[in-house]
Amino acid sequence: MDRDLFLERVGASLRRAAEARPPKPSPSAVPVLPVPEDREGMVQLFADRLHELQGVAIRVPSREAALADIAALLQDPDGLSRHSDGPPCHCAASPRHPHDPPSHADGPPRHSDDPPRDSDGPPRHSDDSPRHRDTRIACPPSLVWPAIEERWTADPREADFGLSEAEWGIAASATVVLRHRGEYGRAFSLVPPAVGFLLPVSRLMPRLTPVVAAVHDDADAPPACITFVSGASHSSDIAGISCFGVHGPADVRVWLIEDE
Amino acid sequence: VSRAPHCTFDRVVGETVDDEDLQRWLSNYQVVAKEWHDAALAELGDVEAWRDAVAAVRRHTVAHLDRYLTQFADNVEANGGHVFFAATAEEARDHVAGIARRKGVRHIVKAKSMVTSEIGLNPALEALGAEVTETDLGEFIVQLSGEAPYHIIGPALHKRLPQIREILSEAGGVELPEDAEALAAYARAALREKFLNADMGISGVNLGVASTGTIVLVTNEGNGRMSTTLPRTHVAVMGMERLVPDWRSLDPVLTMLTRAGTGERMTTYVSAITGPKRMGDADGPEELHVVIVDNGRSRILGTKYEPVLSCIRCGCCADFCPVYRTMGGYAYESVYTGPIGAVLAPLLDGLEGREHLPFASTLCGACQAECPAGVPLADLLLELRADVTQRPTSSAAWRLGFKGFAAASKHRRLWDYALRFAGPLSPLVVRRGRLPVEPPILRAWTDSRDLPSPAPRSFRRLWARQARAAAPAPSDPTTPPGSDEREG
Numbered sequence: 118m119d120r121d122l123f124l125e126r127v128g129a130s131l132r133r134a135a136e137a138r139p140p141k142p143s144p145s146a147v148p149v150l151p152v153p154e155d156r157e158g159m160v161q162l163f164a165d166r167l168h169e170l171q172g173v174a175i176r177v178p179s180r181e182a183a184l185a186d187i188a189a190l191l192q193d194p195d196g197l198s199r200h201s202d203g204p205p206c207h208c209a210a211s212p213r214h215p216h217d218p219p220s221h222a223d224g225p226p227r228h229s230d231d232p233p234r235d236s237d238g239p240p241r242h243s244d245d246s247p248r249h250r251d252t253r254i255a256c257p258p259s260l261v262w263p264a265i266e267e268r269w270t271a272d273p274r275e276a277d278f279g280l281s282e283a284e285w286g287i288a289a290s291a292t293v294v295l296r297h298r299g300e301y302g303r304a305f306s307l308v309p310p311a312v313g314f315l316l317p318v319s320r321l322m323p324r325l326t327p328v329v330a331a332v333h334d335d336a337d338a339p340p341a342c343i344t345f346v347s348g349a350s351h352s353s354d355i356a357g358i359s360c361f362g363v364h365g366p367a368d369v370r371v372w373l374i375e376d377e
Numbered sequence: 378v379s380r381a382p383h384c385t386f387d388r389v390v391g392e393t394v395d396d397e398d399l400q401r402w403l404s405n406y407q408v409v410a411k412e413w414h415d416a417a418l419a420e421l422g423d424v425e426a427w428r429d430a431v432a433a434v435r436r437h438t439v440a441h442l443d444r445y446l447t448q449f450a451d452n453v454e455a456n457g458g459h460v461f462f463a464a465t466a467e468e469a470r471d472h473v474a475g476i477a478r479r480k481g482v483r484h485i486v487k488a489k490s491m492v493t494s495e496i497g498l499n500p501a502l503e504a505l506g507a508e509v510t511e512t513d514l515g516e517f518i519v520q521l522s523g524e525a526p527y528h529i530i531g532p533a534l535h536k537r538l539p540q541i542r543e544i545l546s547e548a549g550g551v552e553l554p555e556d557a558e559a560l561a562a563y564a565r566a567a568l569r570e571k572f573l574n575a576d577m578g579i580s581g582v583n584l585g586v587a588s589t590g591t592i593v594l595v596t597n598e599g600n601g602r603m604s605t606t607l608p609r610t611h612v613a614v615m616g617m618e619r620l621v622p623d624w625r626s627l628d629p630v631l632t633m634l635t636r637a638g639t640g641e642r643m644t645t646y647v648s649a650i651t652g653p654k655r656m657g658d659a660d661g662p663e664e665l666h667v668v669i670v671d672n673g674r675s676r677i678l679g680t681k682y683e684p685v686l687s688c689i690r691c692g693c694c695a696d697f698c699p700v701y702r703t704m705g706g707y708a709y710e711s712v713y714t715g716p717i718g719a720v721l722a723p724l725l726d727g728l729e730g731r732e733h734l735p736f737a738s739t740l741c742g743a744c745q746a747e748c749p750a751g752v753p754l755a756d757l758l759l760e761l762r763a764d765v766t767q768r769p770t771s772s773a774a775w776r777l778g779f780k781g782f783a784a785a786s787k788h789r790r791l792w793d794y795a796l797r798f799a800g801p802l803s804p805l806v807v808r809r810g811r812l813p814v815e816p817p818i819l820r821a822w823t824d825s826r827d828l829p830s831p832a833p834r835s836f837r838r839l840w841a842r843q844a845r846a847a848a849p850a851p852s853d854p855t856t857p858p859g860s861d862e863r864e865g
Contacts, residue, residue, distance in 0.1 A: 118462050118463060118468055120462050124462075126464070127446060130675040130676070131440065133679030134679040134680075138441060139436050141622060144625045144628075147625075148421070150420075150422070151421075207558055257659070287643075289642060291642075297659075302658070303602065307602050308603075325631065329627050332589075338589060338651060339651045341651055341655050342648060342661060343648075345643060345646065345649075346646060347643045347644065347645050348645055349645065350599040350646075354515035354518065354533050355541055356537050356538040356557065357406065360558065360561040364512070364568065364572075364598045364603055365602065365645070
């Protein structure tokens with residue numbers, strides 16, 4: 118239908134209304150989500166809630182420490198869910214309520230030099246640890262560092278692990294926010310069976326409000342895609358049983374970088 | 378109300394009610410959904426203030442829809458996208474089919490979308506020879522079984538594990554185990570292949586941001602991201618009311634949409650897509666087409682039913698509805714199920730053949746109380762009932778019955794006399810909960826319930842007598858106004 122005709126029809130329908138059109142609500146009318154706003158409180162909340170979503174938060178003192186941790190992970194044959202060596206998805210034996218308080222085993226966010234906990238990452242399958250092939254990593258070219266050069270691929274379809282840089286984090290929902298532009302593609306955080314994100318702690322926000330406000334206030338148009346990622350891909354469409362890694366990755370790690 | 382159009386409804390409801398296993402299944406699902414929903418909302422603090430905030434954004438947007446649609450379309454185009462305004466389902470189908478034909482599309486992957494089901498898009502694309510694959514796991518299951526979605530956000534909600542195993546085994550030509558992990562792994566592998574080979578991805582639009590021309594998609598599995606990232610062409614089909622003015626408005630709407638819909642603080646993925654991929658972008662579709670669908674919505678604008686367009690399609694009303702729990706999703710015979718379907722389906726598709734839907738409600742008000750966007754569903758159901766009864770096509774017995782009831786309830790003495798005589802007379806005519814001769818409209822009731830007999834003495838009469846006995850003064854202030862001894 119012609120655009121003008123369509124819009125005129127909508128306008129004519131609206132003019133039938135007997136009541137006055139309600140004004141635009143003020144942003145101040147939106148309640149404030151009650152969550153901690155101090156740095157430690159936000160980090161703890163982010164880590165706890167990411168754990169509930171089958172993800173792992175790893176606190177590191179610097180970006181270099183995060184990259185070293187990732188390089189070590191790629192060399193560990195049992196460290197990652199792999200894309201061609203076993204089922205990349207797993208299901209909960211018994212549904213755990215997503216908002217159950219974290220158990221004692223959850224604890225604080227992991228530090229990079231801590232030994233792995235049983236609760237880190239998704240369950241491993243016995244046939245899930247290939248020893249016959251190098252683990253591949255996909256990430257934007259500018260992110261590549263010497264320790265991973267031989268394992269790097271530009272094609273996320275070939276990768277076991279995808280790495281992305283987060284623009285912001287949201288503590289209340291354990292969300293990382295990605296601005297996809299240029300080489301910072303969408304597929305790095307979607308196609309490989311395991312993905313990781315680098316998130317400076319200074320970019321961690323308590324709630325969604327300041328993130329949407331920042332996009333709102335940006336004079337430039339948003340990039341072609343902004344993605345909010347909160348934990349592992351999942352579905353309850355099979356008889357209400359929570360299954361992780363249905364299309365996207367089941368293995369999600371966020372390196373929280375102490376940058377201040 | 379004519380009985381003829383109800384036959385399918387009656388049959389589907391009968392089958393659902395008689396299926397004890399399904400009844401237990403639906404009941405358990407509502408218990409779990411409520412737990413998740415309540416836990417997610419409890420974290421918000423003042424939930425009513427959040428509801429008010431969402432309702433304010435949505436009502437303002439709908440009331441200024443012409444302005445926001447203009448702004449949204451201008452911004453989609455400024456970012457390199459194409460916009461088409463479809464007045465009808467047919468126009469929308471033809472336009473999408475035209476894109477597929479021009480581009481020689483053979484393989485299409487679809488993210489979950491109610492509006493594409495509403496307009497019947499899949500058959501139009503399949504008629505071109507294209508393979509259309511639903512990629513949401515629930516939609517995939519019901520597509521394979523040849524069924525419609527059962528619930529707004531849980532399309533395969535009614536399917537139990539053995540049934541899903543059978544459906545996926547048949548589709549895959551392999552005997553899959555009755556194990557959710559194996560079934561999910563099979564679906565992942567089968568659908569990954571489809572994503573990688575698709576020429577076109579089709580999605581709905583959860584919310585459109587007018588100020589930037591952004592499409593917001595809310596998903597958990599990642600199929601929405603796959604469908605809008607890997608194929609070269611992305612077609613987004615949007616009901617025309619699904620806008621918010623700007624990014625700040627997303628804050629309350631997104632917060633309540635995910636918490637009310639799935640009991641999550643935020644779904645795993647929220648994608649905000651602003652145009653096709655830009656020059657130098659590593660990935661994303663080369664073309665973005667946004668199809669804005671009216672299909673009956675402008676008939677609702679500016680009327681007493683306009684608040685229904687504030688719905689954000691979270692599906693929460695069905696999760697709290699005792700009628701949905703009992704009669705299931707297919708009784709609505711619409712892509713929109715639950716209380717929102719009982720209101721929206723007759724409004725979008727016309728009352729003809731759907732006049733029974735507004736009556737498929739107990740009017741308990743649970744849907745209205747829980748709606749995160751403040752849609753007054755119970756009030757709208759009542760309005761629809763009034764419209765149904767005022768239609769010239771409604772049965773004479775129905776209209777006469779309601780006229781009689783209205784007359785009696787408006788005239789106090791008539792009401793009192795009717796009750797006074799009905800009480801003593803009813804034991805003589807009501808036998809085993811039925812009348813000896815019943816009109817069909819009454820038989821529908823007495824088939825499953827006893828016709829109640831009025832009490833021999835009304836409450837008012839007993840009250841007056843008790844008050845008189847307790848306080849023998851000539852005038853008793855506790856006597857209800859209007860009561861007198863003669864009341865039956």
